Amino acid sequence: MHSILIIDLSDNSAYVEALPEAHMDAFMGGRGLGAYLLYKYLDKGVHPLSPDNVLVFTAGPLQGTKSYYSAKSVLTTKSPLTGIYLYSIASGSFAHRIRKAGYVALIVRGAAAKPMYVVVEDNKVEFKDASEYWGMLTAPSHDALIGSSRMKNASCVCIGPAGERLNPMSCVATEGQKARTFGRGGAGAIMGSKMLKGLVVGGTREVDVQDTDRFAKVKESIRETVKEAPTWVEKQRRFGTGSDISAMSEIGILPSHNWRSGRFSDVSSIDLTQIEEEWPRKNVACGPYCISPCSHIAQIDRGQWKGSKTEGPEYETIYAFGSNCGINRFDAIVAAEEICDQYGIDTISCGASIAFGMECYERGLIDREMTGGIDLSFGNAEGMVETVALVAKMEGIGALLSQGTRSASKAIEGSESFAMQSKGLELGGYECRGMWGQALEFAINSRGGDHHGYGLLARMPAEREYGVQVEGKGELVKEAALQRILVDSAVVCAFPRKIMGIDRLLEMINSVTGKSFSKVDSQRIGLRIATVERMLNVREGARREDDSLPERLLIEPLPEGPRSGSTVPIEELLDEGYRAFGWDEDTGVPLKRTLESLGLDVLLEYEGRQG
Numbered sequence: 235m236h237s238i239l240i241i242d243l244s245d246n247s248a249y250v251e252a253l254p255e256a257h258m259d260a261f262m263g264g265r266g267l268g269a270y271l272l273y274k275y276l277d278k279g280v281h282p283l284s285p286d287n288v289l290v291f292t293a294g295p296l297q298g299t300k301s302y303y304s305a306k307s308v309l310t311t312k313s314p315l316t317g318i319y320l321y322s323i324a325s326g327s328f329a330h331r332i333r334k335a336g337y338v339a340l341i342v343r344g345a346a347a348k349p350m351y352v353v354v355e356d357n358k359v360e361f362k363d364a365s366e367y368w369g370m371l372t373a374p375s376h377d378a379l380i381g382s383s384r385m386k387n388a389s390c391v392c393i394g395p396a397g398e399r400l401n402p403m404s405c406v407a408t409e410g411q412k413a414r415t416f417g418r419g420g421a422g423a424i425m426g427s428k429m430l431k432g433l434v435v436g437g438t439r440e441v442d443v444q445d446t447d448r449f450a451k452v453k454e455s456i457r458e459t460v461k462e463a464p465t466w467v468e469k470q471r472r473f474g475t476g477s478d479i480s481a482m483s484e485i486g487i488l489p490s491h492n493w494r495s496g497r498f499s500d501v502s503s504i505d506l507t508q509i510e511e512e513w514p515r516k517n518v519a520c521g522p523y524c525i526s527p528c529s530h531i532a533q534i535d536r537g538q539w540k541g542s543k544t545e546g547p548e549y550e551t552i553y554a555f556g557s558n559c560g561i562n563r564f565d566a567i568v569a570a571e572e573i574c575d576q577y578g579i580d581t582i583s584c585g586a587s588i589a590f591g592m593e594c595y596e597r598g599l600i601d602r603e604m605t606g607g608i609d610l611s612f613g614n615a616e617g618m619v620e621t622v623a624l625v626a627k628m629e630g631i632g633a634l635l636s637q638g639t640r641s642a643s644k645a646i647e648g649s650e651s652f653a654m655q656s657k658g659l660e661l662g663g664y665e666c667r668g669m670w671g672q673a674l675e676f677a678i679n680s681r682g683g684d685h686h687g688y689g690l691l692a693r694m695p696a697e698r699e700y701g702v703q704v705e706g707k708g709e710l711v712k713e714a715a716l717q718r719i720l721v722d723s724a725v726v727c728a729f730p731r732k733i734m735g736i737d738r739l740l741e742m743i744n745s746v747t748g749k750s751f752s753k754v755d756s757q758r759i760g761l762r763i764a765t766v767e768r769m770l771n772v773r774e775g776a777r778r779e780d781d782s783l784p785e786r787l788l789i790e791p792l793p794e795g796p797r798s799g800s801t802v803p804i805e806e807l808l809d810e811g812y813r814a815f816g817w818d819e820d821t822g823v824p825l826k827r828t829l830e831s832l833g834l835d836v837l838l839e840y841e842g843r844q845g
Contacts, residue, residue, distance in 0.1 A: 283427040354437075370395075402636060489553060496794060561618055591621065591631065
């Protein structure tokens with residue numbers, strides 16, 4: 235049996251519930267466990283900012299051990315930005331501390347009457363007044379809460395002013411100055427609605443490794459493989475996820491100017507491989523147990539944003555504030571990310587919403603009076619950074635843009651066709667008119683316009699992605715999704731997954747747990763998790779018509795690149811995807827036989843009527 239700690243802020247109570255071993259085996263941990271617990275503990279129709287919404291923090295089977303690449307945690311809830319299922323992953327030691335305290339998950343429900351923070355130390359839970367910390371930026375909040383707990387080896391998750399103000403783009407932050415975040419979907423606003431400034435967790439319990447010799451051998455095997463890949467390691471160390479920005483532009487999948495194109499003419503000015511000497515960065519690890527660190531610290535030493543400092547920026551942030559806004563200044567991107575880190579907001583949604591605002595401004599749908607005098611033109615770095623601050627504070631034009639492009643487009647007549655979102659979540663930075671596997675992922679992914687959750691097809695080798703071909707895309711997306719879901723449920727970093735390999739990841743899990751999960755088992759678990767995620771949205775009324783993409787991608791041909799002239803044939807792709815996952819082609823609802831084959835008719839206590 236495994237333990238779940240449930241914290242109720244409405245009456246300052248906490249209690250432990252047992253999770254049967256069979257349920258843990260069915261969902262592995264991390265992302266899978268979070269989806270299952272959300273289905274179990276969240277009622278249908280609950281408003282995301284209601285006290286009845288829950289925050290579910292989960293660890294996987296590898297947290298609490300010294301497994302390589304295991305510095306990851308998962309947060310699951312109902313999103314205030316999209317109104318549907320949300321999971322988000324952050325680097326750092328928080329899930330390790332959850333396991334050290336004796337739990338596999340922490341669930342927060344209810345709402346406090348005044349600002350609070352909660353300290354969990356083994357089996358002791360304390361509710362403390364956070365009034366003096368309310369209004370503080372994320373990193374100072376993190377350090378103050380850990381300091382006040384007087385715990386050694388504790389970890390903290392907290393919100394900044396954006397979450398306190400219920401900003402739908404707000405993050406939950408961890409690791410202090412390292413600014414690791416549960417970034418997408420607005421979970422910070424849920425903490426704010428609960429008047430929860432932060433959670434501090436620590437513990438003294440050891441997580442047993444069932445087969446220590448096997449565990450050591452697998453670790454050594456992974457280390458040796460990393461040693462044999464010096465080119466990959468060096469690329470990670472120097473550039474992280476921003477190592478191929480120019481290549482992305484060349485093949486036409488780097489969105490620019492609010493997705494009007496997949497190429498950016500000034501890409502060399504924001505390509506980390508080409509500006510390494512002009513804007514040097516320091517390589518750091520995002521958390522413990524990483525043997526090929528890919529994170530960086532960038533600090534601006536001159537110009538109007540002198541002193542701006544951030545850990546990053548990574549590819550998605552460079553896309554969001556760079557090419558997508560037509561910005562060719564690295565220092566402006568760093569300044570924008572620093573504001574997001576301090577206030578606690580998602581850089582992808584923030585940058586995408588500003589790019590949307592820029593197109594509205596260019597088309598005359600909004601003017602300088604609405605922007606507060608800001609010239610919100612594409613390429614205006616100063617205007618972009620100013621607007622980031624307004625979005626973070628929900629002031630001026632930022633009050634509208636902070637609601638996300640779906641909501642903003644409904645308020646700005648004539649703009650819905652170029653609001654680059656799916657299910658209310660802004661799209662990750664991969665132009666998909668010429669990569670239909672990525673288009674299908676954006677459309678059917680259960681948390682919305684998500685580039686991560688189903689395996690990031692755009693970064694697959696061209697011979698696997700198949701480009702503009704419908705046939706086979708459903709199975710391709712399914713295969714990638716099941717692998718990514720396993721990685722997210724273990725929980726380990728997605729970047730070295732090819733180096734580690736699924737076989738060795740399972741070997742690591744089995745050595746820790748004493749289980750004998752096979753690759754076939756992992757695929758079944760992955761499909762079970764994908765189906766629960768789908769059922770969470772189905773329960774809220776989501777159907778096939780919600781698996782949509784912006785009109786721009788459907789009817790405006792890609793203007794440049796090797797696949798110029800392409801648009802996305804969404805209906806044919808949905809048919810392919812639904813067949814692969816075992817969902818009804820008319821509705822997108824998982825078929826009854828799919829639920830039964832995965833045991834979900836019992837686990838979810840769901841009586842389906844779909845054939």
